[in-house]
Amino acid sequence: MFRSVNADSDVGPASELPMAERAYIALRDMIVTLQLPPGSPLEEAIGTRLGMGRTPLREAIKRLEAESLVVIYPRRGTFVAEVNLTDHSLISDVRRQLEGHAAYRAAERATDDDRHRLRDLAQTVRNHPGGREAGMRLDTLIHREVYRCAHNRYLEANLSQYYNLSLRIWYLFLDRLPEVDHTAEHLPMIDAIIAGQADLAGEYAVRHVSHFEQSVREAL
Secondary structure (H helix, E strand, O other): OOOOOOHHHOOOOHHHOOHHHHHHHHHHHHHHOOOOOOOOEOOOHHHHHHOOOHHHHHHHHHHHHHOOOEEEEOOOEEEEOOOOOOHHHHHHHHHHHHHHHHHHHHHHHOOHHHHHHHHHHHHHHHOOOOOHHHHHHHHHHHHHHHHHHOOOHHHHHHHHHHHHHHHHHHHHOOOOOOOOOHHHHOHHHHHHHHHOOHHHHHHHHHHHHHHHHHHHHHHO
């Protein structure tokens, strides 16, 4: 049974999203969590599995191809992109710049509604029961919420792409990676964003990316 990383966190409740967006989120989350492993074909049967028609799936696949999660070979078919482990340091190099900037802008631009959601998210972090998979789902929720609070759709789109590419690598080594200490790494960043402390929020975001890159390097 398919379980989304957190489909509702992207835009709104899944039932309110256009069918093509729902197809994109569903396929994206199946790919990044390795429910669809690297190299596996995206058969037409996936439409039956997701209960969606060809048109929204076709649109979703085009979008995933542009984000380097899917490859299309003429006369062969459509496949989940392979994972190149050497790319992780390159992706992290970009993410350090963008994640820090997103947290900085979120601290500057977060609305009252944004800060209300962030306070709820901070409480979720404090109540987090632990566990690697639950920890990765929470990590995903936090990052996507920060992107949204930055109120820059271009920044959000680019960060989401690089985060998704990283996420696949993390899931490959999930059993070998240390659990993310959200209280130590994410909670200070969230609190800084809520308080409007842009420089501090950016510093915490960069520190988190660097720490996780080091953890993955040690797991390789």
